[in-house]
Amino acid sequence: xxxxxxxxxxxxxxxxxxxxxxxxxxxxxxxxxxxxxxxxxxxxxxxxxxxxxxxxxxxxxxxxxxxxxxxxxxxxxxxxxxxxxxxxxxxxxxxxxxxxxxxxxxxxxxxxxxxxxxxxxxxxxxxxxxxxxxxxxxxxxxxxxxxxxxxxxxxxxxxxxxxxxxxxxxxxxxxxxxxxxxxxxxxxxxxxxxxxxxxxxxxxxxxxxxxxxxxxxxxxxxxxxxxxxxxxxxxxxxxxxxxxxxxxxxxxxxxxxxxxxxxxxxxxxxxxxxxxxxxxxxxxxxxxxxxxxxxxxxxxxxxxxxxxxxxxx
Ligand SMILES: [Mg+2]
Numbered sequence: 001x002x003x004x005x006x007x008x009x010x011x012x013x014x015x016x017x018x019x020x021x022x023x024x025x026x027x028x029x030x031x032x033x034x035x036x037x038x039x040x041x042x043x044x045x046x047x048x049x050x051x052x053x054x055x056x057x058x059x060x061x062x063x064x065x066x067x068x069x070x071x072x073x074x075x076x077x078x079x080x081x082x083x084x085x086x087x088x089x090x091x092x093x094x095x096x097x098x099x100x101x102x103x104x105x106x107x108x109x110x111x112x113x114x115x116x117x118x119x120x121x122x123x124x125x126x127x128x129x130x131x132x133x134x135x136x137x138x139x140x141x142x143x144x145x146x147x148x149x150x151x152x153x154x155x156x157x158x159x160x161x162x163x164x165x166x167x168x169x170x171x172x173x174x175x176x177x178x179x180x181x182x183x184x185x186x187x188x189x190x191x192x193x194x195x196x197x198x199x200x201x202x203x204x205x206x207x208x209x210x211x212x213x214x215x216x217x218x219x220x221x222x223x224x225x226x227x228x229x230x231x232x233x234x235x236x237x238x239x240x241x242x243x244x245x246x247x248x249x250x251x252x253x254x255x256x257x258x259x260x261x262x263x264x265x266x267x268x269x270x271x272x273x274x275x276x277x278x279x280x281x282x283x284x285x286x287x288x289x290x291x292x293x294x295x296x297x298x299x300x301x302x303x304x305x306x307x308x309x310x311x312x313x
Contacts, residue, residue: 003283012278020266058132120161
């Protein structure tokens with residue numbers, strides 16, 4: 001099959017992840033002195049070059065599940081299979097997993113339903129649901145906004161139940177939907193913010209949670225100073241850092257390398273950035289050496305093709 005937007009988005013995501021894995025937790029200053037420019041190996045997680053992490057593995061679990069229709073229990077059981085059996089890992093090893101993700105998947109394994117397996121602490125900030133939510137874009141793309149929100153929330157709360165993480169998970173495919181429909185990224189940012197903020201006003205969001213998204217919803221992302229752009233592992237920061245990298249650059253390569261070289265949660269910032277950039281600029285603009293260099297490249301391509309067919313491409 002010729003590449004579709006699914007191939008652009010999912011390869012974009014996984015390659016961003018793999019570029020970030022070796023330098024996760026490195027500080028921005030250190031990466032400024034020696035920036036990542038290519039797939040590297042070892043270092044932080046001692047994995048060979050091209051190794052993707054939980055961000056991609058859980059994305060692929062959800063994508064596999066969606067190939068057979070929308071079924072939360074099926075998606076949950078694939079998360080369990082990943083965590084306990086290494087399903088859709090790059091090389092058999094599960095590493096660098098966040099606490100809410102690990103606890104929630106353990107609850108799923110113990111028979112708790114996907115509606116109750118997540119961490120519902122209102123101050124839960126982690127980006128573990130954001131990093132795996134993107135495949136839903138292709139499933140919900142023709143649904144009404146209220147239905148899109150319901151489905152995104154349902155999948156997000158399997159691991160992260162706080163409103164602030166749900167907002168990040170909702171915004172990401174909503175913005176990507178504009179890109180999928182061919183809108184320029186600048187217009188997409190302007191238009192989507194207005195529609196999403198109007199929609200979210202009816203969802204009982206606390207002033208504290210609104211404040212966390214002020215740069216994004218205040219249309220300030222392209223104007224913020226890099227020092228204002230934090231790349232720690234909080235969902236509201238990750239989506240805003242990814243938007244910063246995507247809006248400030250002009251190619252897939254530039255966008256993901258900027259994301260990696262901002263440091264800290266490099267794999268997740270670059271995977272969210274990479275999904276947006278891969279979707280927008282297209283599969284064919286991703287360097288071929290990276291397409292070939294990522295672990296399980298042929299199987300990822302096959303998964304993207306199967307999901308494309310299931311989603312009517
Ligand atoms: Mg990761």
